[in-house]
Structure formats: C-alpha cells, structure tokens
Amino acid sequence: MNGYYGVAAYILANFLSSFPFLVAIALTSCTITYNMVKFRPGFIHFVFFTLNIYGCISVIESLMMVVASLVPNFLMGIITGAGIIGIMMMTSGFF
Numbered sequence: 001m002n003g004y005y006g007v008a009a010y011i012l013a014n015f016l017s018s019f020p021f022l023v024a025i026a027l028t029s030c031t032i033t034y035n036m037v038k039f040r041p042g043f044i045h046f047v048f049f050t051l052n053i054y055g056c057i058s059v060i061e062s063l064m065m066v067v068a069s070l071v072p073n074f075l076m077g078i079i080t081g082a083g084i085i086g087i088m089m090m091t092s093g094f095f
Contacts, residue, residue, distance in 0.1 A: 006044065026054040060085065 071077040
C-alpha cells in the first residue's frame with residue numbers, strides 16, 4: 001500500500017465496486033438454474049437461493065483477495081486459492 005488510504009477504505013471501496021457485478025452474476029445464474037431444475041415454487045425460495053449463491057460468491061472473492069495480498073506470484077496464488085477452496089469444500093459439514 002502506498003499510504004494514501006487505509007485498509008478499511010480499501011475494503012469498503014472494493015466491496016462497493018464489486019457489489020453490482022456480484023449481484024448480476026448471482027441473479028442471472030440463479031434465474032436460469034432455478035427455472036431449469038424446477039426447484040420449489042415460490043418467490044421466497046428463489047430469494048433464499050439467490051442470497052445463498054451471492055454469499056458463496058462473496059466469500060470466494062474475499063478469500064481470493066486475501067490470497068492475492070499474501071502471494072506475490074499469480075500462478076501460485078491461483079494454486080493456493082484452489083487448495084484453500086478444496087479444503088473448505090471437504091470440511092464444509094464439519095465446522
């Protein structure tokens with residue numbers, strides 16, 4: 001960091017700038033998937049599904065931002081992030 005702004009300002013700016021795109025990704029993919037798979041009818045079920053997918057996408061993006069700040073090499077960052085995501089998927093029912 002160059003010292004012109006703090007960590008909190010960077011995190012807030014990053015969240016606000018990526019929020020519309022993450023919502024668009026969650027809405028489009030959930031609309032297509034929800035109607036193709038014929039999940040339970042009802043708007044509240046669709047909203048819950050969409051918020052769940054949005055939360056998952058946000059967690060993964062935040063994790064990759066942390067990995068990107070810690071690992072200097074691009075390829076090593078992708079490998080590290082995929083490994084952490086794999087560990088999170090393997091232990092998802094245990095914590």
